[in-house]
Amino acid sequence: MPQKSIRQALNEALAQEMRRDPTIVVIGEDVSGGAGTEGQRDAYGGVLGVTKGLFGEFGEARVIDTPITESAIMGAAAGAAVTGLRPVAELMFSDFFGVCFDQIFNQAAKFRYMFGGKAKTPLVIRTMIGAGRSAAAQHSQSPYGVFTAVPGLKCVVPSNAYDAKGLLIQAIRDDDPVVFCEHKLMYDLRTEVPDEPYTIPFGEANVVRDGDDVTVVALARMVHYANEAAEALEKDGIEIELIDPRTTSPLDEDTILESVERTGRLVIVDEATPRCSIATDIAALVADKAFDALKAPIRRVTAPHTPVPFAPSLEKLYIPSPDKIAAAVREVHGYGK
Amino acid sequence: MTIAAITMPKWGLTMTEGKILGWLKEEGDAVGPSDELVEIETTKITNVMEAGEAGTLRRIVAAPGSTLPIGALIAVVAPQEAADGEIDAFVAGFVVPDTTAAEAESEAPAARELAAGDYRLRYLDLGESGVPIVLIHGFGADLNTWMFNQSVLAERQRTIALDLPGHGGSSKALKGPIDGAGLAADIDRALAALDIDRVHLVGHSMGGAIALHFAGWQPARVASLTLLAPAGLGPEINAAFIDGFVRIERRREAQEVLRLLVHDPALVGRTMVEDVLRYKRLDGVSAALSAIAAEWFPGGVQRAGQAEILATLPLPVQLVWGRDDRIIPVAHAAAVAGRVPVHILDSCGHLPHMEKAGEVNRLIARLVGEAAA
Structure with a gap:
């Protein structure tokens, strides 16, 4: 089976779905991919290269460049969704959600409810998350916890190219608004991806590796860091069960709870800040529903409660590392022994 | 020493x-x-x-x-x-x-594709000499079901495993008839594409019934026939498995359904479940499996009636069944007992070629060897 990067997987998902369904449109800042530059208009495929080739194949009625105004992008997309199109809107950096959050959380997320179930809002918002590029505090955050906290929004946080393609197709076919979070350091990460279209259901975690000693829940880039930690821990005879929830809303609670009921020990790894976060949410879930199974305190390995630092040395300390994950697992594993 | x-x-x-x-x-x-x-x-x-x-x-x-x-x-x-x-x-x-x-x-699988009528069929062709052994998987499976068998058999003889229409890496949209005769005709087209005349056929479950259709239709081209827990010999089949397999979308349901296949549920690992889910998620698979299930097992009952054909085939045949098969009852072997060699394996469910791989490999090699002698 061919190996594809996350960038290719997302591009393939968009192209295949746009061929299948003429109501799907892409809208955002320079999604045509190279406006104003010399040569072919979609030469770049957007700042991320994800929409490359779409303008050439589907034209400007379906690949819509906008001015630099997130509120207009999200407002237009929410309106289009509720009146019959299936827009895939791009919010380039998730950090910018502040300027368009009314359109997302008070409009798109509420339409189905405000209109008594008579309206559907098949809107996908693709957006970039993650630190590690020295892009400073306004371009490095991972605010999926905020989107997860809004009833009416679904939230996807893929960790690999196979999941990215299947989850994006699922998001496009879903009749509710979905925020689709792409980690900016992971676009070139490759894995086997089928050429055919496929969907991965929301609320279905991926068990990345089996183990009976400690349950580790991680998202996006942290899945790979946790896997690195697992390799080191395995040499010491500690086997972790690594769970990637893939979607934070809906959240596959059963897979996490069943695992903790077996291991009795839980570490949650999250690149986002720790207050009112996914890590905190999952810790509360397990404390609430699997308290009797716990043999050790729940540990969260997260960023500190500060803005993302600009200095590369500080940013490196800010992001959870495989070493920090391994240390937390060792602590939890040794607790009470 | x-x-x-x-x-x-x-x-x-x-x-x-x-x-x-x-x-x-x-x-x-x-x-x-x-x-x-x-x-x-x-x-x-x-x-x-x-x-x-x-x-x-x-x-x-x-x-x-x-x-x-x-x-x-x-x-x-x-x-x-x-x-x-x-x-x-x-x-x-x-x-x-x-x-x-x-x-x-090396990640590159050696599997290739051939054109058979309206279908692209994926196949894995291993080994060199002799009349090829052709392996036909069952409902919902693919050529990876032969992971313990094909490379072993191929040490002595060319061995080809293929994915049926609607399955594995083959075309998902079904185009022709999908009953036993129709799928046997697809095998015929695949052999033509590979320019192969005579074969030893090995079929598992629904693939067994297809192999039997082929052998009944063109017995002169079949050097030997090994049927592993085949469909087609009796009416019973585990409808909960078939319905469940067609329906499953999620890991935990898939695990429960797949555990019906083996005598010891602990055998089923995470990757087997994940592989089935990855297949089931592809566009077109649900429709293909629903259509095949409706054709083969309408109302949870098999279209059987091939026992007499099996018992009277003019070629070396054998039947292998797990004693603990929970999908197709081993009792179906009784329909041909005394007329066809039957090997019933202990501590074995519906996947004898996986659960008792060594024994099944020896049985296949022996029949193939005898047929060649």
């Missing part, structure tokens, strides 16, 4: 490492090539590895619980009279051959 290395096997295209669950022999025990030696867990399935060598199990190198890459030394079999020092030196000097490491690294 030969000191033989027992190494971590490579089962299937994607295995890179295995975990030693437990040794079934102790140091000092005499072992024969087909003796069950060690239980190995992969992320896909747990299986028993046979010794493959004759002698004394002189040294167990890999402790239970350890995970090792394919090709790594796990034990030493040698004559009883070999000195301990020689065994020590052998273990110390053992180097994992480069080819194994290269094989473990």
Whole structure:
């Protein structure tokens, strides 16, 4: 089976779905991919290269460049969704959600409810998350916890190219608004991806590796860091069960709870800040529903409660590392022994 | 004097490492090539590895619980009279051959595609000489079901496994008739594309019924026929399995359904479940499986009636069944008992070629050998 990067997987998902369904449109800042530059208009495929080739194949009625105004992008997309199109809107950096959050959380997320179930809002918002590029505090955050906290929004946080393609197709076919979070350091990460279209259901975690000693829940880039930690821990005879929830809303609670009921020990790894976060949410879930199974305190390995630092040395300390994950697992594993 | 290395096997295209669950022999025990030696867990399935060598199990190198890459030394079999020092030196000097490491690294599966009528069919063609053995999988499966069989059979003889229409890496949209005769005609077209005339056919479950249709239709082209827990011999089938398999979308349901296939539910690993889900998620698969299930098992009952054809085929045939089969009852073998050789395997469910791979490989090789003689 061919190996594809996350960038290719997302591009393939968009192209295949746009061929299948003429109501799907892409809208955002320079999604045509190279406006104003010399040569072919979609030469770049957007700042991320994800929409490359779409303008050439589907034209400007379906690949819509906008001015630099997130509120207009999200407002237009929410309106289009509720009146019959299936827009895939791009919010380039998730950090910018502040300027368009009314359109997302008070409009798109509420339409189905405000209109008594008579309206559907098949809107996908693709957006970039993650630190590690020295892009400073306004371009490095991972605010999926905020989107997860809004009833009416679904939230996807893929960790690999196979999941990215299947989850994006699922998001496009879903009749509710979905925020689709792409980690900016992971676009070139490759894995086997089928050429055919496929969907991965929301609320279905991926068990990345089996183990009976400690349950580790991680998202996006942290899945790979946790896997690195697992390799080191395995040499010491500690086997972790690594769970990637893939979607934070809906959240596959059963897979996490069943695992903790077996291991009795839980570490949650999250690149986002720790207050009112996914890590905190999952810790509360397990404390609430699997308290009797716990043999050790729940540990969260997260960023500190500060803005993302600009200095590369500080940013490196800010992001959870495989070493920090391994240390937390060792602590939890040794607790009470 | 030969000191033989027992190494971590490579089962299937994607295995890179295995975990030693437990040794079934102790140091000092005499072992024969087909003796069950060690239980190995992969992320896909747990299986028993046979010794493959004759002698004394002189040294167990890999402790239970350890995970090792394919090709790594796990034990030493040698004559009883070999000195301990020689065994020590052998273990110390053992180097994992480069080819194994290269094989473990290489992700490229050797599977290819052929055009058969309106379909693209994926197939894996291993081995060189002789009348080819053709392996036909069952409902919902694909060529990877033969992970313990194809490479072993291919050491002696060309062996081809293919994915049926709607399955594995083949076209998902069904275009022609999908009853036994229709799918046998697809096999016929696949053989034509490969320019193959005579074959030894091995079919599992629904694939067994297809192989039987083919043999009944063109007996002169079939050198031998091995049917593993085949459909077509009686009306009963586990409707909960068929319905469940068509319906499943999520891991936990899939695990429950797949566990019906084997005598020991613990055999089913995470990767086997994930592989089934990855297949089921592809566009078109649900529609294809629903159509095939409706054609083959309407109302949860098989369209049977092939027992007489099997009993009167003018070619070497054999029937293999697991005693604990929970999908198609082993009692169906009774329809041809006394007229067709029947091998009923203990501690075995609906996947004899996986659960009792060594034994099934020997049965197939023996019938193929007899047919050639």
